[in-house]
Amino acid sequence: MKLIYVDNAATTAMSGAVIGAMEKSMREDYGNPSSLHSMGQRSAERVRAARETIAKRLGCRSNEIYFTSGGTEADNWAIRSCAKNGEKRGKRHIISTKFEHHAVLHTLQALEKEGFEVTYIDVNENGIVKVGDVEKAIRGDTAFVTIMYANNEIGTIQPIAEIGRLCRENGVVFHTDAVQAVGHIDINVEKENIDMLSFSSHKFHGPKGIGGLYCRKGIILNNMIFGGAQERNKRAGTENVPQIIGTAAALDEACSGLEKNAAYVTALRDRLIDSILSSVPRSRLNGDRENRLPGNISFCFEGIEGESLLLMLDLKGICASSGSACTSGSLDPSHVLLALGLPHEIAHGSLRISLSENNTSQEVDFIAEILPQIVSKLREMSPVWEKIQIGEKEVNTYAIQ
Amino acid sequence: MKLIYVDNAATTAMSGAVIGAMEKSMREDYGNPSSLHSMGQRSAERVRAARETIAKRLGCRSNEIYFTSGGTEADNWAIRSCAKNGEKRGKRHIISTKFEHHAVLHTLQALEKEGFEVTYIDVNENGIVKVGDVEKAIRGDTAFVTIMYANNEIGTIQPIAEIGRLCRENGVVFHTDAVQAVGHIDINVEKENIDMLSFSSHKFHGPKGIGGLYCRKGIILNNMIFGGAQERNKRAGTENVPQIIGTAAALDEACSGLEKNAAYVTALRDRLIDSILSSVPRSRLNGDRENRLPGNISFCFEGIEGESLLLMLDLKGICASSGSACTSGSLDPSHVLLALGLPHEIAHGSLRISLSENNTSQEVDFIAEILPQIVSKLREMSPVWEKIQIGEKEVNTYAIQ
Amino acid sequence: MLYSKEVMDHFTNPRNVGKLEDADGVGEVGNAKCGDIMKIYIKVDNEIISDVKFNTFGCASAIATSSMATEMIKGKPIEEALKLTNKAVVEALNGLPPAKIHCSVLAEEAVKAAVANYYSKNSIEYDKELFGCDGCCGSCKIAGE
Amino acid sequence: MLYSKEVMDHFTNPRNVGKLEDADGVGEVGNAKCGDIMKIYIKVDNEIISDVKFNTFGCASAIATSSMATEMIKGKPIEEALKLTNKAVVEALNGLPPAKIHCSVLAEEAVKAAVANYYSKNSIEYDKELFGCDGCCGSCKIAGE
Numbered sequence A, B: 001m002k003l004i005y006v007d008n009a010a011t012t013a014m015s016g017a018v019i020g021a022m023e024k025s026m027r028e029d030y031g032n033p034s035s036l037h038s039m040g041q042r043s044a045e046r047v048r049a050a051r052e053t054i055a056k057r058l059g060c061r062s063n064e065i066y067f068t069s070g071g072t073e074a075d076n077w078a079i080r081s082c083a084k085n086g087e088k089r090g091k092r093h094i095i096s097t098k099f100e101h102h103a104v105l106h107t108l109q110a111l112e113k114e115g116f117e118v119t120y121i122d123v124n125e126n127g128i129v130k131v132g133d134v135e136k137a138i139r140g141d142t143a144f145v146t147i148m149y150a151n152n153e154i155g156t157i158q159p160i161a162e163i164g165r166l167c168r169e170n171g172v173v174f175h176t177d178a179v180q181a182v183g184h185i186d187i188n189v190e191k192e193n194i195d196m197l198s199f200s201s202h203k204f205h206g207p208k209g210i211g212g213l214y215c216r217k218g219i220i221l222n223n224m225i226f227g228g229a230q231e232r233n234k235r236a237g238t239e240n241v242p243q244i245i246g247t248a249a250a251l252d253e254a255c256s257g258l259e260k261n262a263a264y265v266t267a268l269r270d271r272l273i274d275s276i277l278s279s280v281p282r283s284r285l286n287g288d289r290e291n292r293l294p295g296n297i298s299f300c301f302e303g304i305e306g307e308s309l310l311l312m313l314d315l316k317g318i319c320a321s322s323g324s325a326c327t328s329g330s331l332d333p334s335h336v337l338l339a340l341g342l343p344h345e346i347a348h349g350s351l352r353i354s355l356s357e358n359n360t361s362q363e364v365d366f367i368a369e370i371l372p373q374i375v376s377k378l379r380e381m382s383p384v385w386e387k388i389q390i391g392e393k394e395v396n397t398y399a400i401q
Numbered sequence C, D: 001m002l003y004s005k006e007v008m009d010h011f012t013n014p015r016n017v018g019k020l021e022d023a024d025g026v027g028e029v030g031n032a033k034c035g036d037i038m039k040i041y042i043k044v045d046n047e048i049i050s051d052v053k054f055n056t057f058g059c060a061s062a063i064a065t066s067s068m069a070t071e072m073i074k075g076k077p078i079e080e081a082l083k084l085t086n087k088a089v090v091e092a093l094n095g096l097p098p099a100k101i102h103c104s105v106l107a108e109e110a111v112k113a114a115v116a117n118y119y120s121k122n123s124i125e126y127d128k129e130l131f132g133c134d135g136c137c138g139s140c141k142i143a144g145e
């Protein structure tokens, strides 16, 4: 069975060109960039060039880019570093949102245990933060603001440039987790007043386990991982040369094709959204209809549970995702969907389809055909759906349980 | 010019088989192991199998292995976690040595700033820690002991099993940085009473930017990087599937060939050591003659400075390493050589040649021929050598400057 | 794979799906908030469970455990149904991931709830101790993790 | 590359290596503890540096800056040698890595020390202000980092 991969928000298939570049690099660039001999210096030169490529694509200088082991480390690092800087100046208040990725949320929760106070801004029903809410939350002791660029579950894009301007005006450092956005949306850290930005290569057809942090010159970056003098003494550990090269190649490719890909993927997305809305009763699109990532489709279907939907789709060769963190052993539905104000029972019935430019209209048509059948099948055996049908239990009554 | 790569302690050339396995994995295993669909579960299965392979080679269970972004992160993580556990029980004393890698030393220094006390045990002139010294250092408030398995500069192998036994008897957790040893020396964490062990794949012909931490079941491992539920909730971040597979393939290959490679490399090493000792006057082998890593050769040559030696060798196509951290902007010679009791001026004249099974006896002969010529050339223009020659300045007088 | 072959079999081809309009006992446990509801219908003839159907809202293992549990009590004396343990269901399914054990607890409880309902309807005395569950899967969380 | 083409050229083919047995001035700066010692010999004829040689213990940039500095003062009036700055040496070498700037400072100072030695030997009065260095590269560390 040919698989249809529509879980690109979880991770993407690597670009063939990127694999090629990495394979070459694995053979050639084994020298350690810290070594003074020619093998080492060749690797150092390759890393330098890759850093430059990435900086250009983000609109910054190359000495403002630090490589990390992925988006998670970049988020942890930025937040820990900002917290330390704040603490030194007696500032122990942080502003974020309710629907950040766990890499941000769990780091903030750890800081709360250490005595920091975090204001988690509500997101609207449409999944977009209001700039005015951020403004209201800023206090004299606010150390920094961290708000994601685009949400990983519902794909909504935040008003980053405006939040950045607001922070700049108030002298508050602004970090954004742009893991879902980089390579998919045109980003310029300078123009958008971003002080720190996290990215992760595997979200734009690059390798897993590598990403980076942009940190504007002038902002003190405190070390999180100690050791050798790599990354200008800021992040220790032998540089992952082939993956750094893969990151640059992937970002270059993604940004070159960005406009074309975005238009193509957005068209596919909109067609599938329309199809589902019209073919599946009591289905709900999560997040703003327009202001979302090109590839993101997030739905809730009343009366069914996401994991079984997901596995049924998988049996048809469709690789998608549910919003809920089933594997993590948690019984709670997605905190993102709850942040939108959805009741638990509806949030349980979530499905995320995330497209990429590798997907075809045939694939989308197949999904549009199969999905309603599976939803029906699951609803037929669902006691919740039965109650909804006979009106015994109104959806809203779930909310107040 | 054909390069002769003898800087295998810095990093190794990747095995062709490992590159092949990774290339395949990059094409096939792009699914996110946290995804429930078949693409994701296939990746999860590959990671599971790789973890098993690694566990077998280290003599532990697979749920005792945690992947990290390299040796540095593993060291930082183990030490931070042990410190936190110690603190909870009011134990703020740590035992280590003077010649650990910076990944350990700089983390310990950060802890000292946070109020921990560290006893840095002296190493003998031969670069081997005395078990009795560790025993003497253990106190009621000792939280843990961290001592490297084999030193990265001088290659000396420490009495790990005995230190492990001592720690076990005293109820003190024992971590060892085995980055230089894994894949080169037969290690069994169970038999050697090791509680935690760090390794890094690029030291045994695997990929850079990945490594791992063995943490014995029952020892509390505190998170350092927060986010998703990966690595059994202990280390967040999307798993680097191809690199994990590469790590398992590399370790498997290294351990299968271990005995044969060690014998081969040791013979090359001993021949080159003997040759240098006999052809270069006032040369000094650093570290114990016998009890050292198969591939490690570390010398000090009086009257010359390491970087220029290194670059002269490089001009002849020989990629080696100096002990001193020239690129880091530090003027200090290697802390490892100073820990051996060498005076600064001698420690400056260091050279590390680290062999692997890829090196040939022709290469070693070429080095044996070239090295004395270069040392002579540099000595000819060295005012220090001039003084040594005319006896105006005895070597020992340097020591007391 | 996340799930055993047996779980996937019962998930993709669940046995005894549906309702019994003339059921002698109906049990419903769990709640939608927690993400699992199981409803089991039994028909009892001469103290034998002559027919059984289920409806389930929940994940794949919730569906599979419901299916397996109904298979395990079908045609059995009602006394025996009461002895069905979640462990037996898990074993019959060749294991469940740790986080999913609670589904099997729910299945055991759904069966018991249906039997209890049958007993009540028919005013049969029964040992309340056998029915520990309050129907909220929150209490099963401990078992599941 | 870590070093410019010019640095590598002067490192691999250092000019004016050696000693002058009949030197009119000898200057030695740095110390082996810090990893760099430069010793410069000058021969002076009619206030012109007619010959110059150096001996250096140190890294590639220490050797290259010594070589370049000797080239820059050779055949020049001694007054001009005194005006040699580390900046000029760095520029002539097309740059040095930040951590290696101290080598150029050392080269400047070695030249000055040789001139000072010549002045002293010949009891020529000179402006001590021009000779700020105490010969210990520790003081140059600031410049180098």
Ligand SMILES: Cc1ncc(COP(=O)(O)O)c(C=O)c1O
Pocket (backbone or CB within 6 Å): A236, A237, A238, A239, B009, B010, B069, B070, B071, B072, B073, B075, B101, B103, B148, B150, B151, B152, B177, B178, B179, B180, B200, B201, B202, B209, B210, B211
């Ligand atoms: C003994 C030792 N520990 C730790 C490290 C750090 O490993 P990595 O570069 O993979 O972070 C190294 C090598 O760089 C090492 O030799």
Ligand SMILES: Cc1ncc(COP(=O)(O)O)c(C=O)c1O
Pocket (backbone or CB within 6 Å): A009, A010, A069, A070, A071, A072, A073, A075, A101, A103, A148, A150, A151, A152, A177, A178, A179, A180, A200, A201, A202, A209, A210, A211, B236, B237, B238, B239
């Ligand atoms: C918004 C967001 N932040 C952070 C991450 C973490 O990135 P990584 O898995 O590369 O650590 C992800 C994806 O997993 C994400 O979607």
